[in-house]
Amino acid sequence: MGKTIRYVIAAALLGTTLPVSQAEAATLVVDVTGAQSYGMFANDQNTVQTFNIGGLSRITAIAFDVTITAFSPSFLSEASVALTGSDTDGDGVSLNPGLDDRRPGTARYFGAVNLTGLGLDFAVGTDGILRLEYFEDFNDTLVSPDAQWVGGTLTVTYDEVTAAIPEPATWMMMFAGFAMVGGAARYRRRTTRVRYA
Numbered sequence: 001m002g003k004t005i006r007y008v009i010a011a012a013l014l015g016t017t018l019p020v021s022q023a024e025a026a027t028l029v030v031d032v033t034g035a036q037s038y039g040m041f042a043n044d045q046n047t048v049q050t051f052n053i054g055g056l057s058r059i060t061a062i063a064f065d066v067t068i069t070a071f072s073p074s075f076l077s078e079a080s081v082a083l084t085g086s087d088t089d090g091d092g093v094s095l096n097p098g099l100d101d102r103r104p105g106t107a108r109y110f111g112a113v114n115l116t117g118l119g120l121d122f123a124v125g126t127d128g129i130l131r132l133e134y135f136e137d138f139n140d141t142l143v144s145p146d147a148q149w150v151g152g153t154l155t156v157t158y159d160e161v162t163a164a165i166p167e168p169a170t171w172m173m174m175f176a177g178f179a180m181v182g183g184a185a186r187y188r189r190r191t192t193r194v195r196y197a
Contacts, residue, residue: 009031011177013134020083021149022161024159025060025144025157025158025159025160026052026053026057026157026158026160027156027157027158028053028130028153028155028156029153029154029155029156030132030153030154030156031053031152031153031155032066032081032134032149032151032152032154033048033049033050033149033150033151033152034047034083034148035047035134035147035148035149036134036145036147036176037080037134037135037136037145037146037147037148038053038136038139038142038144038145038146039136039139039146040082040137040138040139040187041082041088041133041135042088042133042135043135043139045145046133046134046135047093047133047142047149048131048132048133048134049131049132050086050129050132051129051130051132052127052128052129052130053124053128053129053130053156053158053160054128054160054161055124055125055126055127055128055161055162056123056124056126056161057123057124057128057130057158057160058121058122058123058129058158058159058161059083059093059115059121059122059124059130059156059157059158059159060115060116060121060158060159061114061115061116061121061156061157062093062095062113062115062153062154062155062156062157063111063112063113063147063154063155063157064095064097064109064110064111064112064114064153064154064155065108065109065110065152065153065187066070066097066101066108066109066110066149066151066152067106067107067109067149067150067152068097068098068106068107068109068147068148069105069106069109069147069148069150070098070103070104070105070106071143071145071147071148072081072104072143073140073142073143074104074136074138074140074143074146074147075086075101075102075103075104075138076098076102076103076104076105076107076138076147076157077096077099077100077101077102078096078136078137078138078146078147079096079097079098079100079134079136079142079147079149080095080096080131080135080136080137080144081092081095081132081133081134081135081149081154082094082095082131082133082135083092083124083130083131083132083156083197084130084131084133085123085125085127085129085130085131086103086124086125086131087131088126088133090122090125091122091123092122093115093120093122095113096137097109097111097136097156106150107136107145108152115143117133128192130156130158132150132154134147141164146192154189159163174175178192
């Protein structure tokens with residue numbers, strides 16, 4: 001009888017063995033209009049945006065089409081945006097759309113970065129929060145804010161981790177396994193009484 005019970009329990013466990021998760025590509029389009037940078041990263045005046053994209057989602061690419069104004073004496077090359085999880089000490093990337101534009105003024109920048117191809121892809125934490133902070137690579141104390149993102153979008157591509165949905169056959173096997181375990185447990189509770197005359 002011991003072998004039968006172990007087999008029935010194994011059948012029930014087999015029915016509940018499901019894939020933990022799978023990745024599915026998704027995009028998030030962020031409107032940058034009005035975002036301002038006042039100083040270096042973690043300055044409490046910098047504009048911060050947060051988005052829940054799902055726990056452990058992996059950021060794989062960023063596309064941008066943005067217009068930025070840098071107020072003199074700040075340079076366009078200093079206006080940046082950091083993409084991190086809610087834990088800002090964890091992994092993340094920084095994007096400087098006007099990296100070589102060392103002047104104040106207004107300019108439009110567009111392009112795309114394949115983070116996976118560069119080995120810079122990263123995952124957000126289990127809380128699923130993607131955090132964007134607009135900041136300056138150099139803080140010009142003579143002006144506040146240093147830069148404003150006049151308009152445009154950032155398009156973040158990420159692999160969303162989703163719970164796997166079992167197939168109907170898996171559900172049937174799981175229910176059959178539970179029924180067998182219940183039947184085995186009921187059968188074991190029966191007791192036999194022997195009477196002697």
